[in-house]
Each structure stands twice: as structure tokens, then as C-alpha cells.
């Protein structure tokens with residue numbers, strides 16, 4: 001059996017509130033994200049999706065339990081080992097996180113300038129190839145404010161791909177996009193993944209659209225995660241916290257299926 005790209009074993013994470021109470025965000029979570037596949041982590045607002053991503057990147061530590069990336073437990077990593085861990089990830093956040101004062105070219109070139117010893121000629125060639133691949137030719141001198149929402153996502157994706165990550169993390173990647181643009185961006189993710197073969201983890205509220213992409217869906221509700229291989233499996237689950245999630249979201253799924261017809 002191949003090693004999972006990411007694995008959580010009995011992970012707990014709580015926060016102390018000002019009123020002295022404790023908020024349990026992850027309450028003994030177990031899951032494995034298979035290498036080279038697409039996993040969607042879905043859950044309502046405030047259920048701990050972003051916390052999960054921060055734990056994976058070791059931007060946040062766990063209270064107890066273990067987290068493995070490509071079979072290596074990451075809790076004890078420090079300094080250079082932690083840096084090495086993070087270079088395995090490409091990240092695309094909600095707002096694309098582009099630097100407003102940098103052009104498209106400079107934004108995409110940034111990881112190469114900061115993290116590699118490549119010459120300017122090599123950077124020029126690699127970035128231009130990427131811009132062509134992500135259909136951004138002719139826009140290299142533009143600033144983020146001059147781009148559409150979909151173009152910003154493409155620039156963010158091009159930048160995230162520069163160091164050839166083995167795992168891509170997408171945090172609500174289609175926020176602010178209309179349905180047509182959303183579909184285009186998800187196709188682009190799928191095509192890019194097919195070409196580069198990375199493991200894809202998508203955190204999203206956008207349940208109907210992402211289900212089409214997912215090899216596996218993890219539902220996060222009330223501190224518990226459940227893993228499913230298909231939307232049908234989720235729908236027929238008898239677990240109360242999954243049913244609660246289904247009630248909140250499935251109406252939206254049917255609505256979207258009607259709209260597609």
C-alpha cells in the first residue's frame with residue numbers, strides 16, 4: 001500500500017475562550033489523504049477547516065495526536081526540517097494572496113527568487129512558460145488590481161506551482177467567482193493536477209461543484225471528521241453529525257443539479 005500524503009491520527013485541538021470555556025475544534029480526528037488524488041474537506045463555517053490546513057503546514061501545533069506528511073511525523077520538526085516540509089506544499093488561499101505592488105510576472109517569479117539560486121535568465125524562461133501554460137501571456141506587466149477574479153486565481157496557481165509541490169492546498173479557492181468562472185477554475189485545477197500529479201486538498205463550502213472533482217470527501221462537523229468516497233454515501237450516512245451537515249447543504253446540491261440541467 002502506498003503511503004498516504006497526509007495522515008491525522010487521533011488529533012485534538014482546542015482553544016480557550018475569554019469566558020474561560022474551551023472550544024474543541026478537532027476532537028480526535030483520524031483521516032488519510034491518498035497520494036496523487038483529490039480530497040475535499042467540507043464543513044460549515046467555523047468548523048475547523050482552516051485550522052486543519054494550518055496544522056498540516058505546521059503553522060499551528062496540535063494538543064495531542066499525530067500528523068504525518070508522506071509518512072513522516074511533523075510534530076517534532078524544527079528549523080531546516082520544517083522549511084523542507086513547507087517546500088513540499090503549494091498553497092492557494094481565498095483571495096489568491098497576490099502582492100498588489102508586484103506585477104503578474106514578479107508575483108509568479110517570487111518563490112524562485114526567494115527560494116532558489118536560479119539565474120534571472122532561468123527564472124525568465126520558467127515564469128514565461130508558466131504564464132503561457134496558465135493562459136496569462138500578454139498580462140505579465142499588469143498589477144493584480146487590473147485582473148479579473150479568475151485571472152488572479154490563475155496567477156496564484158501559477159505561483160504556487162513554481163517549486164513543483166507534491167501537495168497542493170486550496171482554501172476556498174473559488175470564493176468571489178461566478179459559476180462559469182468557478183467551473184473553469186476547477187477544470188484548470190484538474191488539468192494541472194493531471195499534468196503534474198500532485199496530491200490535491202480542497203477546503204470548500206462550494207459542495208456541489210467540488211464533489212465532481214473529489215476522489216474522497218471528508219466532512220468536518222462538530223470536531224469530528226468522516227471520510228466518504230461519493231456524495232451518495234454522505235447522503236445515506238446515519239451518523240447524526242453527518243446528517244446535520246447533509247440537511248444544511250444538500251438542498252444546495254439539488255438546486256445546483258437543477259440549474260445544470
Ligand SMILES: Nc1ncnc2c1ncn2[C@@H]1O[C@H](COP(=O)(O)OP(=O)(O)OP(=O)(O)O)[C@@H](O)[C@H]1O
Nearest residue numbers: 015016023025043044045046047048049050051052
Ligand atoms: N488562533 C485561534 N485562537 C482562537 N480560536 C481560533 C483560532 N483559530 C481558529 N479559532 C477558532 O476555531 C474555530 C474554527 O476556525 P476555522 O477558521 O478553522 O474555521 P473554518 O471551518 O475554516 O471556517 P470558515 O469556513 O468560516 O473559514 C473557529 O470558531 C475559530 O474562531
